[in-house]
Amino acid sequence: MSASDTDDQRILLIDGHAMAFRAFFALPADGFSDGRGQATNAVYGFARMIINVVASERPTHVAVAFDLPGGTFRDRIYDQYKGGRDETPPAFHGQIDLIMQVLDALGVRWLTYEDYEADDIIATLAARAEEAGDEALIVSSDRDAIQLIGEKVTLLQPIKGVTEMRRMTPDAVEEKYGIRPERYPDLAALVGEAADNLPGVPGVGPKTAAKWIVQYGDLPGVIAHAEEITGKAGQSLRDHLADVERNRLMNAAFTTLDLPTDAEHYALGRGDRARVLEVFDDLAFGDTIRRDLPAVLLGEGADEEAAEEAAQAAEVLDVQDAATLQQLLDTGGDVLALDAVEDVRGGALVGLATPTVAGAIQLGRLDPEATDLLAAALAAATEIRVADAPAVRAWLELNGYRLGERARDLSLESFVLRPGARSYDAEALATDLGGASFEPKPRKPAESTLKKETPEVRAEHVARAGARLAAAAAALHPAAEELTARTAGEPWARSILDDLEQPLQTVLETMHERGIAIDQEALGTLRDEFEGFVAQAKREAGQIVGEEVNLASPKQLQVVLFETLGLPTTRKISSGHSTDAESLTDLLESLDPDSAGHRFLSWLLRFREMSKLTGYLVGLDKVVDAGSRVHTTFQQTAAATGRLASTEPNLQNIPVRTAEGQRIRDVFVAGEGFETLLTADYSQIEMRIMAHLSEDTGLIEAFRSGEDLHNFVASRVFGVSPDAVDPAMRSKTKAVSYGLAYGLSAFGLSRQLRISRAEASALRDGYFERFGGVRDYLHHSVETARGTGYTETLLGRRRYLPDLTSDNRQRRENAERVALNSPIQGSAADIIKLAMLAVERRMREAELSSRMLLQVHDELVVEVAPGELDRVRALVEDGMDSAYELSVPLEVGVGIGRTWREAAH
DNA sequence: GCGGCTACGTA
DNA sequence: CGTACGTAGCCGCG
Numbered sequence: 001m002s003a004s005d006t007d008d009q010r011i012l013l014i015d016g017h018a019m020a021f022r023a024f025f026a027l028p029a030d031g032f033s034d035g036r037g038q039a040t041n042a043v044y045g046f047a048r049m050i051i052n053v054v055a056s057e058r059p060t061h062v063a064v065a066f067d068l069p070g071g072t073f074r075d076r077i078y079d080q081y082k083g084g085r086d087e088t089p090p091a092f093h094g095q096i097d098l099i100m101q102v103l104d105a106l107g108v109r110w111l112t113y114e115d116y117e118a119d120d121i122i123a124t125l126a127a128r129a130e131e132a133g134d135e136a137l138i139v140s141s142d143r144d145a146i147q148l149i150g151e152k153v154t155l156l157q158p159i160k161g162v163t164e165m166r167r168m169t170p171d172a173v174e175e176k177y178g179i180r181p182e183r184y185p186d187l188a189a190l191v192g193e194a195a196d197n198l199p200g201v202p203g204v205g206p207k208t209a210a211k212w213i214v215q216y217g218d219l220p221g222v223i224a225h226a227e228e229i230t231g232k233a234g235q236s237l238r239d240h241l242a243d244v245e246r247n248r249l250m251n252a253a254f255t256t257l258d259l260p261t262d263a264e265h266y267a268l269g270r271g272d273r274a275r276v277l278e279v280f281d282d283l284a285f286g287d288t289i290r291r292d293l294p295a296v297l298l299g300e301g302a303d304e305e306a307a308e309e310a311a312q313a314a315e316v317l318d319v320q321d322a323a324t325l326q327q328l329l330d331t332g333g334d335v336l337a338l339d340a341v342e343d344v345r346g347g348a349l350v351g352l353a354t355p356t357v358a359g360a361i362q363l364g365r366l367d368p369e370a371t372d373l374l375a376a377a378l379a380a381a382t383e384i385r386v387a388d389a390p391a392v393r394a395w396l397e398l399n400g401y402r403l404g405e406r407a408r409d410l411s412l413e414s415f416v417l418r419p420g421a422r423s424y425d426a427e428a429l430a431t432d433l434g435g436a437s438f439e440p441k442p443r444k445p446a447e448s449t450l451k452k453e454t455p456e457v458r459a460e461h462v463a464r465a466g467a468r469l470a471a472a473a474a475a476l477h478p479a480a481e482e483l484t485a486r487t488a489g490e491p492w493a494r495s496i497l498d499d500l501e502q503p504l505q506t507v508l509e510t511m512h513e514r515g516i517a518i519d520q521e522a523l524g525t526l527r528d529e530f531e532g533f534v535a536q537a538k539r540e541a542g543q544i545v546g547e548e549v550n551l552a553s554p555k556q557l558q559v560v561l562f563e564t565l566g567l568p569t570t571r572k573i574s575s576g577h578s579t580d581a582e583s584l585t586d587l588l589e590s591l592d593p594d595s596a597g598h599r600f601l602s603w604l605l606r607f608r609e610m611s612k613l614t615g616y617l618v619g620l621d622k623v624v625d626a627g628s629r630v631h632t633t634f635q636q637t638a639a640a641t642g643r644l645a646s647t648e649p650n651l652q653n654i655p656v657r658t659a660e661g662q663r664i665r666d667v668f669v670a671g672e673g674f675e676t677l678l679t680a681d682y683s684q685i686e687m688r689i690m691a692h693l694s695e696d697t698g699l700i701e702a703f704r705s706g707e708d709l710h711n712f713v714a715s716r717v718f719g720v721s722p723d724a725v726d727p728a729m730r731s732k733t734k735a736v737s738y739g740l741a742y743g744l745s746a747f748g749l750s751r752q753l754r755i756s757r758a759e760a761s762a763l764r765d766g767y768f769e770r771f772g773g774v775r776d777y778l779h780h781s782v783e784t785a786r787g788t789g790y791t792e793t794l795l796g797r798r799r800y801l802p803d804l805t806s807d808n809r810q811r812r813e814n815a816e817r818v819a820l821n822s823p824i825q826g827s828a829a830d831i832i833k834l835a836m837l838a839v840e841r842r843m844r845e846a847e848l849s850s851r852m853l854l855q856v857h858d859e860l861v862v863e864v865a866p867g868e869l870d871r872v873r874a875l876v877e878d879g880m881d882s883a884y885e886l887s888v889p890l891e892v893g894v895g896i897g898r899t900w901r902e903a904a905h
Numbered sequence: 906g907c908g909g910c911t912a913c914g915t916a
Numbered sequence: 917c918g919t920a921c922g923t924a925g926c927c928g929c930g
Contacts (some may be wrong), residue, residue: 031909031910118930150927182921263924286907286908286909287907287909288908288930298924335919387926443906443907444907525928536914550925550926552912552924552925552926553925553926553927554910554911554912554926555911555926555927556926573910573911574910574911575910575911578911578912579911579912580911580912580913581912581913608912608913609913611924611925612912612913612914612924613914615913615914615923615925616914616923619923635921635922638920638921638922639920639921641919641920643916643920643921644921645920645921645922646915646921646922647923649922649923650914650915650921651915652914652915652916652921652922653913653914653915653916653921653922653923654914654915655914655915656915657914657915658915661914662924678918682920686916738918738919739918740918741918741919742919743917743918743919743920744918744919745917746917747917748917748918749918751917752918791916798911810917813917817918817919818919818920820918820919821918821919821920822920825916825919825920828916829920842917854917856915856916857915857916857920857921858916859916896925906929906930907929907930908927908928908929909926909927909928910925910926910927910928911919911925911926911927911928912919912923912924912925912926913922913923913924914921914922914923915920915921915922916919916920916921
């Protein structure tokens with residue numbers, strides 16, 4: 001579009017504050033959050049609004065006007081202006097800044113003007129558009145904007161929420177108010193505007209005001225003839241003429257502000273998709289809004305888009321035969337990058353890239369010669385850059401290829417440098433480090449859609465998916481270079497990677513392959529039994545309330561509990577009242593044991609417990625392999641503290657606390673050819689790390705004394721001899737000890753222990769008095785982190801916490817708790833990782849057949865081969881307690897048994 | 906079908 | 917208003 005193309009110009013003018021505020025009240029503040037305590041409902045609603053309006057109205061230019069904090073000239077004229085408004089809700093705070101960030105990313109100009117309101121900015125730009133013969137569209141919920149409506153100026157007024165708009169044209173204004181838009185301020189001056197604290201003429205509403213204006217032409221006419229107007233309204237007018245004149249002065253919009261005049265300043269199409277997606281990521285916005293981003297906002301007009309796609313398509317080789325593959329490899333097959341996916345339409349798809357050329361491969365369509373060439377290329381490359389090497393390796397093996405030892409896992413490198421990112425998959429790395437950008441992921445098609453697709457459409461989809469993989473793979477090269485550069489500047493990351501994470505990755509892959517044996521018969525029996533309990537609980541609960549109720553639906557439960565049974569309500573949650581176990585147990589204890597409520601709650605809790613347990617068994621059943629083993633995947637880049645996570649199935653949260661839960665552990669057994677399971681766990685490793693890091697003499701003495709830790713600590717806190725510590729004292733002290741490592745407040749402590757705030761505070765104070773080193777350490781560690789921007793573990797693993805200096809109290813305090821906990825949890829993670837390396841290495845060196853199967857944060861599970869028990873026990877124990885030298889001993893407890901439960905100790 | 910919410914299991 | 921996770925079911929939304 002050229003600048004002279006004025007006929008086609010159409011500027012969209014948005015009242016930023018008014019619309020943000022409207023969005024804030026249209027959407028639940030507690031339903032939209034960035035995950036760090038910042039509400040984003042107004043930001044989301046605003047973004048949704050602008051996206052919708054741009055998509056439907058197709059403007060060529062956009063500007064968003066904001067009010068500045070502090071007053072305007074209007075406040076000097078009338079000090080009650082906009083008075084009496086409620087204070088801005090706390091959750092609204094900060095959202096205007098976030099909206100401005102979104103607008104910047106979208107390339108939308110936003111404006112403020114000292115001493116003037118957003119309305120005046122809009123009025124100025126609308127007047128200019130009208131003068132130039134251009135169209136203007138105003139989005140505002142402020143009625144003052146009505147005066148701006150003209151033949152080429154339309155007002156979009158939100159009706160419901162922020163996305164439903166009413167079009168106000170001059171005719172629509174006339175129909176609604178009985179006057180032309182330019183006379184609206186006259187009407188408003190007479191009627192008054194409550195929102196701005198501008199009282200009008202009492203007894204005069206829009207009808208009367210319009211009648212007068214029509215009769216006398218305009219407000220000056222009405223005032224000139226005030227004496228002639230009869231009746232109560234006439235007298236009222238005469239009594240309030242001063243108010244009317246003031247109102248008219250206040251509601252006149254200024255059209256002469258000094259704003260950028262160059263039309264191009266407001267032109268659309270300067271947005272940056274990558275930046276927008278980054279901002280949306282940061283705000284934790286979902287996929288829907290990404291999909292709806294209008295291309296025109298981002299300068300991706302239809303033609304350009306097609307051109308870009310064509311250009312991209314040209315860069316991606318469609319690899320089906322050996323010749324094309326060879327052509328690709330000739331551009332630099334020594335260093336490859338690879339991304340792969342199992343596509344619903346195309347099956348196994350691979351994006352393969354040299355540093356200069358990328359190709360898309362549908363493995364199922366490769367001819368035999370090309371298949372061999374690909375396998376040879378994978379074997380010959382000196383470096384293959386991938387995200388999540390274990391996953392890629394397993395996937396390739398499933399498809400008949402080998403990744404080999406030359407894989408370079410960029411996810412792991414990126415994770416160590418900056419833990420806590422949402423994703424380290426190839427597209428995330430390509431975007432964040434490789435300068436690539438991707439459209440939102442297309443939705444997974446329904447079965448029915450797939451069936452109806454023509455082969456052409458199918459091929460088109462597969463080609464797109466292939467091109468996407470190729471683009472991701474291509475961008476892994478610059479991402480790898482970037483990571484190399486960043487790691488070079490951070491020696492601590494190099495050692496964490498080289499000495500810990502990379503060697504551990506191999507160990508974790510081996511553990512995944514090994515799996516753990518399941519006694520399928522025991523599993524089936526237990527499942528039947530538990531399912532029987534679930535059915536019984538369902539039946540009994542149903543009989544009590546005499547109606548069909550889904551006990552797994554918190555929503556239905558709320559109706560039954562608080563309406564049908566009329567029980568007292570529990571703590572509030574966004575959807576009403578909580579039905580969690582804690583609330584229900586409290587409720588249960590307050591009721592007569594024979595009452596319907598009590599009996600229902602008992603059965604409900606029983607149902608919850610048993611369906612949870614049944615869920616574990618069902619889940620295990622789904623993933624047992626033909627050899628009766630389950631193979632968890634240990635995720636190395638999931639937990640920001642450096643802990644591992646376990647998925648599909650998660651074997652790190654198998655029940656252990658209740659007797660019935662423990663029975664699930666009987667399903668995990670030593671497999672065929674093995675004699676027993678051995679579990680080894682660190683005793684109180686986090687408190688030992690606390691002792692080490694804090695150098696608190698009392699705590700160190702506690703561990704060196706060999707006495708029970710919590711007993712020792714309690715005796716000091718309560719000032720009694722160790723044998724005078726009662727169970728209540730011990731458990732309270734224990735709660736404080738562990739709570740401290742989590743940043744627990746006196747409030748949280750009082751709630752957990754069900755004691756008064758004062759008692760909780762006293763307990764905390766008493767603790768700190770005796771263990772001052774702990775208090776000093778905790779305080780110091782947060783302050784150090786605030787200064788440096790990160791926390792550190794024993795091995796130097798970092799976690800960056802920018803929120804430590806946030807102005808938002810909730811975010812800041814949250815970051816402080818994280819800062820307290822991360823060095824402790826993270827150091828424990830470091831230590832057990834070192835232990836795993838030691839155990840695995842020594843086991844191999846001793847040529848034992850026994851093998852490590854699982855890690856559960858402070859515990860290792862080992863499968864012991866016949867005749868190796870004593871050696872394994874000694875080796876594991878030693879590997880764990882000498883993994884890292886602290887100023888207190890690392891104690892390891894060992895248990896042996898046929899099943900995981902029996903191996904507890 | 907996705908994503909948010911609620912609930913709950915582990916360290 | 918205590919950290920770190922993963923999974924399951926429900927339910928509203930599109």
